[in-house]
Amino acid sequence: MGASLSGVRIPPSPPPFALPGFEWQATLPSGLRCALTFHTITTARLTLRPQAIDEFPADQAFLASLRSAGMGGSIDVRAAWGMFCHDLACWRLFGHGALMIEVTASKQCVGQVGINHGPLFPEQELGWLLYDGQGYATEAALALRNWTFAAARSATASTSRYFEQP
Template sequence: MIPTLTTERLILRPPVFADFPAYETLWASSRSRYMGGPYNSFAAWGLFCHDIACWELFGHGALMIDLRETGDCVGQVGINHGPLFPEKELGWLLYEGHEGRGYALEAARALRDWAFAERGLPTLVSYCDPANARSIAVAERLGAVRDEMAARQDPEDVVFRHSP
């Protein structure tokens, strides 16, 4: 069962098909360059399905980030794994215009804490492109520490390790 988590300002909820157009737009844009993109529709669909399939396969996956006040979906937070990720990865993305308000930090903290408390995960990593200063700042604000020895999906990634 996919949980719904709430924070002071956010509702983290299961993805639905209606979320795909905004998700696809992000992956087709230059904003996805820090995550291996841009991607075409077929690749974006594969990533979207991966985010959902992780729930069935691993007991964790992606949740959409909605604002409690308006109900607007502003991005996604997830715990990824499988052949695309060497370790369980805590990742986040925000749609254009929603950066700089602490949503990624708030969502990532909630999902991380859920993963440690409810799933008993011993550790998580966040893979950050070295040029993505915003994601690096989120990882640091979460209290994650650089792990130079961690396996990487991309040799250039900076890896941050989260511990309970």
């Protein structure tokens, strides 16, 4: 049974995925320990990996640009930060989230692919964004989709095509 937020149903958290990943751990000044498990997925050309704080400026610049029109237009820094944090929080809340798309050979981060979930998404949604369209969206989305179906044995997932120019 899910909760609701302003009339939007929040689905219950699915069980955690059981694929190998790496765990991030921290001890807060209060002594509280916290940990998150992330996954890294590789393809022939790409590494899909957790986001890093130094990637927020590129993400925010993209979201402030006209290329973000499919996500509601030019997005201010506060909303961009909320989206960046949402992508990270989904790993803890649902066992899946967003991964940065890195070209393995050059180590260049070219965008993001992720499974969206939560009160704003009625079902899990596979989406992506690329800072510059370079033909990586299909490869990254298929890799994450295949991982998701293998990990969760999910019966449904919707997909959205965002922002890759042909």
